[in-house]
Amino acid sequence: MNFYDTDLTQLHDDLVNKKISATELTKATFENIHATEDQVQAFLTLNEEVAMKQAQEVDANGINADQLVAGIPLGVKDNIVTKGLRTTAASKILDNFNPIYDATVIEKLKAQNFINAGKLNLDEFAMGGSTENSAYQTTHNPWDLTRVPGGSSGGSAAAVAAGQVLAALGTDTGGSIRLPASYNGVVGMKPTYGRVSRWGIIAFGSSLDQVGWLTQSVKDNALLTSLISGHDEHDLTSSTREVPNFASQLNDDTSVKGLRIAVPKEYLGEGVDEGVKETIKAALKHYESLGAIIDEVSLPNTQYGVAAYYIISSSEASSNLQRFDGIRYGVRATDVQNLEDVYVKSRSEGFGDEVKRRIMLGTFSLSAGFYDAYFKKASQIRTLIRQDFEKVFENHDLVMGPAGPTVAYKIGANITDPKAMYMNDVLTVPVNMAGLPGMSIPAGFSDNMPVGLQIIGKPFDEQTMYNAAYAFEQTTDFHKQTPNLGGQN
């Protein structure tokens, strides 16, 4: 059977009505993962044995109608801690790490008896845009196995695109959900900062990190985002606002008539591939034909986004990653004479090159004599970026543009040039800097590879984004096209 031809709601109904069993579903999921994993390499750890046992328990106990994800195998990015299930953040320094608690998002899913299929590959500590910075493996894009899946949530996006799981959790600090969603032709939502608890997410840039879903459809994404959202006393930056049932507004009446869409000229300017531009322009035309009003606007500080973002995120990373010192958990270097050796050698042997670069950049930006010129200045630019958006949102409901300046590139193409890699984030980092919600939806193809349309909303207005995304999805068929794994050579 292939349950991926359906959606979450149908699958849930079939489980409740015992048309299929959780055991059947879980078994089929792992059979399919085993059949495709050699090519895709999305998973760092498979949870097969435990998952099968959980599925049998779900079948024995039955499923309540309000347990949407009960008995359904889903994937989890490996920087989200899972009790008793190895969590590495794709780093050698956490090679042997077995968390003793669950992240809040995992707790919420477990309360509904979801099945954790396993832990998905990423760039080490979520630093990167291709999964090539993983200490373990590079994930391959299911649309073309010689290309990257994007990152850092590349394992999550590839697993969903390949039909290995119906949905997967990712995290997004500067585009790490939206870029891979774009490269793999799936739906990826980074909710507003504070919408979802960060408790149990291995911290990278604490003022930027947010958890979200990669899914095959907009409605599945809306359903699942409602499920993990809400205030958490373990994360005091998480919002106390009420969580809407986003999916309840997605139906035949969902319309974009009169919706005011702003398109920043900087998002379709220099550095964005022609094929990507054309695909996005066609998508905007489609919105116009559905009754939306498209305006060109300017977000003048976009050009400083990458520089300011890498100063702030690296500074926060250099502080967050101090905890990896070989003392309390993780891998300790063996050739050590004294305590200083434990710190220095464990970190130098345990971290990969990109993580070291970020720690160095952050330590430099925060160091005496440089703080004002770098960290403080970048934080002021952050204010200006947020104000750019605020101004546009005075007269518009949404901002739209590409998620990335290119489609997925070849494995190895950018890995030797860190700066070129950073520039790929130019269209996604401003959203994290401003704390806004951002998503990417399948909008067409260029060079036979998927192109993602980025939709940016006002703070806590994921609803308008989901409505617009749904209206687009229901009147196009890009999301129905799937990669032909096994048929390529």
Added chain:
Amino acid sequence: MASQIDEQQVKHVASLAKLEFTDEQLSKFTPQLESIIDLFESIDKVDTTGVIPMTSASDQINAMREDKAVNSHQCDELLKNAPDTEDGYIKVPAIIDESGDGE
């Protein structure tokens, strides 16, 4: 303006960050960091006079909780992830050099 970061400075920052690099790594990392710091310096030309730095995107202000001790995890569970333990403590190499040469 070109940044002035050289191998000496990279070494200094590495020591602050508790990292060490071989000479070969130093000659690889230094130009990479230099080129990224050049990129950082592009923000220098933005006039930010009077702009208040943004430090958080959270909509929560002054979250308070009761000052109450809770026992959230069991000690032995925590210690299972420690590389080296003895009698319920985490063990590390000697901090004080006992060889007697004063260093």
